[in-house]
Amino acid sequence: MDPELEAFIPLFPAADLDDPVAARKNLSELAAAVPAPDTGAMDVEDRTVPADPAVPVRIYRPHQAQGAIIWLHGGGFVMGDLDTEHPWAARLADLSGAVVVSVGYRLAPEDPFPAALDDAYAVLTWAAGHAAELGFDPERIAVGGHSAGGGLAAALALRARDEQGPAICFQLLNQPGLDDRQETWSRRNFTDTPWMTRDKAAAAWRHYLGGASATPYAAPARAADLSGLPPAYLATAELCPNRDEDIAYALRLLQAGVSVELHQWPGTFHGSQAILSAEVSRRQIAELGAALRRGLAA
Numbered sequence: 001m002d003p004e005l006e007a008f009i010p011l012f013p014a015a016d017l018d019d020p021v022a023a024r025k026n027l028s029e030l031a032a033a034v035p036a037p038d039t040g041a042m043d044v045e046d047r048t049v050p051a052d053p054a055v056p057v058r059i060y061r062p063h064q065a066q067g068a069i070i071w072l073h074g075g076g077f078v079m080g081d082l083d084t085e086h087p088w089a090a091r092l093a094d095l096s097g098a099v100v101v102s103v104g105y106r107l108a109p110e111d112p113f114p115a116a117l118d119d120a121y122a123v124l125t126w127a128a129g130h131a132a133e134l135g136f137d138p139e140r141i142a143v144g145g146h147s148a149g150g151g152l153a154a155a156l157a158l159r160a161r162d163e164q165g166p167a168i169c170f171q172l173l174n175q176p177g178l179d180d181r182q183e184t185w186s187r188r189n190f191t192d193t194p195w196m197t198r199d200k201a202a203a204a205w206r207h208y209l210g211g212a213s214a215t216p217y218a219a220p221a222r223a224a225d226l227s228g229l230p231p232a233y234l235a236t237a238e239l240c241p242n243r244d245e246d247i248a249y250a251l252r253l254l255q256a257g258v259s260v261e262l263h264q265w266p267g268t269f270h271g272s273q274a275i276l277s278a279e280v281s282r283r284q285i286a287e288l289g290a291a292l293r294r295g296l297a298a
Contacts, residue, residue, distance in 0.1 A: 001239060002267030004278035009194045017203040020078045020109060027075060031084035034274060037091050044090070046082070051122035056104035058082045059134065060093035067140030067296030068099035068131070069172060070124050070156065074147030074271070076177070076204030077108045077116060088146070088285075095289020098296055099136045101127050105152070112210030113218045120156050121165070128166035140296045142170035142230075147196075147242070147271065148204065150176025154220040154249070157229050170295030171232040174288060175242055175270055176249075179221035180205040180214045184244035193239045196270035201241050221245055226256040231298065233261045233291040235284065240270040263287065 013026040042062040049055040071092065073085035082104045089102040105119035124143065131138035143153040143160075150173040157171050182188060182202060191198045209218060216223035232253055236246045243264075250262040265284055273284040 001269070002272075002278060002280050004280065005268065005272045005275055008275050012195050017076055017078055017200055017207065020107075020207065023076075024079045024107075027079040027084055030274070031087065034087040035276065037087055037094065039090050039094075042090075042093055049123050049126045051119065051126075053106075055119045055123055056082060057123055058086070058089065058102045058104070060090055060100040060102070061135055062093050062097050062099070065097055065099045065136050067142065067169070068101060068127060068134065068136040069096075069142040069144050069170075069292060069296075070120065070127060070153070071100050071102045072105065072116075072120055072143075072145030072149030072152045072156075073102065074145065074149045074175075075107070076200065077113075077148045077208035078204060079107070080149075091285055092289055092292065095286060096292035096296070098142070098292055099134055101134075108207040109210060113208050113212065116152055116208075117155050117159065117217055120152055121159055124156060124160065124166055124168075139167065139169065141166060141168055142172055142292060142295055143168055144170075144172030144174070144292070145176070146174040148177045148208075150174050151178050151220060154178060155217045158220055158223055159217055161228050168230045169298070170292070171230050172288065172292050172295065173232060173234045173246070174273075175235060175237050175240055176246055177201065177204065177242055178219060178249050179245040180209065180219040181221075184248065186244040187241045190239060190241045190243075193241065194269045194272070196241055198241055221249055226253050226258060229253065229256070229258050231259040231295060233263070233288075233295060235263045235265065235288070237268040237270050237272060238264065238266050239268065242270065261291065
């Protein structure tokens with residue numbers, strides 16, 4: 001493991017989703033400790049997207065933005081909100097020059113699948129219809145997210161393709177949760193890795209699925225056909241249970257004729273990019289911004 005990251009492991013709370021309320025409190029405390037980003041070069045606005053129910057969003061608009069991304073926070077489908085994601089959404093907007101529409105989707109287990117995906121799709125449709133008002137080119141819309149949010153973004157791309165929804169030009173998938181099964185080498189062997197373990201991943205999927213069988217819109221790795229999807233950037237952490245399902249998904253996208261950039265970060269663990277004092281974390285975050293800038297310009 002990267003020595004700059006290893007020193008912080010004792011500060012992380014236990015990797016446990018059995019008590020969603022406690023887990024949300026832990027994540028909020030971690031997010032509050034992240035240095036606040038500078039938002040002076042952008043407009044930041046909270047809005048509510050009309051839907052059933054309405055979906056809260058926070059919009060980050062850099063000056064002279066050329067494209068936008070529908071951004072979905074991590075948290076195992078159980079944790080996270082617009083405030084916990086603020087440090088990362090603001091940095092992504094600053095580094096990419098894109099409008100970032102951060103989505104406060106409904107959380108499991110109170111609202112299991114497909115609630116979060118329905119919220120994300122409502123925001124995608126709304127943003128595409130309000131591109132002029134929001135200040136971006138309607139043909140330059142990306143989807144993306146971290147962890148569970150990355151899985152939601154991949155599912156959003158599948159649904160938009162299948163339903164002839166708004167055109168998506170790029171997917172930015174950071175350590176996405178794509179597969180509810182426990183079959184890959186990394187899922188079977190990373191039983192006690194920092195922040196994300198096999199048991200925590202399994203609990204996240206149990207909460208999200210709510211006892212229902214997984215479909216490709218819940219777990220994109222189950223999709224039989226990945227053709228016709230937008231180009232993608234996938235980033236993986238070396239010591240992460242999601243690692244191998246992400247690499248496999250990238251390979252399947254390539255085999256389906258989808259252009260893919262795959263970046264495996266050595267010595268990292270799931271979510272470790274939040275440790276901003278580490279050089280590898282700063283490189284990870286900078287690369288997400290650069291990848292989005294490239295994807296929207298293509």
